[in-house]
Amino acid sequence: MFTGIIQAVGTISAMQPTGGDMRLRVETGKLDMSDVALGDSIATNGVCLTVVEFSNHHYVADLSSETLKRSGFAHYQLGQKVNLEKAMLASTRFGGHIVSGHVDGVGEVLSVTQSARAWEVWVKAPDELAKYIAEKGSITVDGVSLTVNGVDGAKFRLTLVPHTMQETNIGTYQAGTKVNLEVDVVARYLERLILGDKAAQSSAGKEISLAFLAEHGYLR
Known part of the structure; x- marks a missing residue:
């Protein structure tokens, strides 16, 4: 972990x-x-x-x-x-979020622009990961715990302070750079939990539709 x-x-x-x-x-x-x-x-x-x-x-x-x-x-x-x-120890200060080190997919940097002393980075995630990415939620990019500050479909925006740019490889990013993405593990477990007993079926887990959510009382 x-x-x-x-x-x-x-x-x-x-x-x-x-x-x-x-x-x-x-x-x-x-x-x-x-x-x-x-x-x-x-x-x-x-x-x-x-x-x-x-x-x-x-x-x-x-x-x-x-x-x-x-x-x-x-x-x-x-x-x-x-x-x-x-890997973290039980005594480690928990400064980021829960990261498993199990990459979900590869994204692509779309743009890197400076904003005051910070940098704004837009990344395009694989379409199948878009549902796990929420504004002000957490995401891991090349192992770095980061906050999602904007979402547009499968694209998301990061804001990087100078320290992060200097102490990670993010300072080398440019448009077209491929990056490892790990979504918040809590979102993954919630998706599986919502399936309930249907999780045991071999066809379950591929997609949760609006009809499925309505059938199980999550939508009105």
């Missing part, structure tokens, strides 16, 4: 294809590796990866075909900057 508060920006230094999936090496920059052990989790651009090898300055992790399909890692290159966060 993570909070979406980035601890360091790392650099991808090796990407080794291994029969349909990939082994990744990340140079960790200023990330404190002194308490890391084999099997620990490190969120890498929002993807929860398991450490299989490490030193004071790097770690190695395996990426499954599912991870490559769901995230932007399939398109990353050597030298790519990635946001890093170690």
Whole structure:
């Protein structure tokens, strides 16, 4: 489990294809590796990866075909900057929101414009994720816990303060940049809960329609 508060920006230094999936090496920059052990989790651009090898300055992790399909890692290159966060402790200050490190899809940056000392970033999410994105709700973008400040269909607006721009890879964003998105986990569980007993049916869970909500008393 993570909070979406980035601890360091790392650099991808090796990407080794291994029969349909990939082994990744990340140079960790200023990330404190002194308490890391084999099997620990490190969120890498929002993807929860398991450490299989490490030193004071790097770690190695395996990426499954599912991870490559769901995230932007399939398109990353050597030298790519990635946001890093170690898994939270029970004593960790909870400064962001609940982040699982399970990416839901890949979005695309539409524009980056300055507004006073802040930056406004518009992102286009995959259409199937639009229903989970609400104004003033939380969303994880490349592992960063952010507040949605505007919604227009599947597009949403973020407002980034200078600290966030400096301490994450968001400062490198431009129109066309692909980003890993994880929607608020609470929205996902609510969707499943609303299905009730129908959740056990194999065809359930694909879409909740207005007719379904009305039938179960959620609409009048």
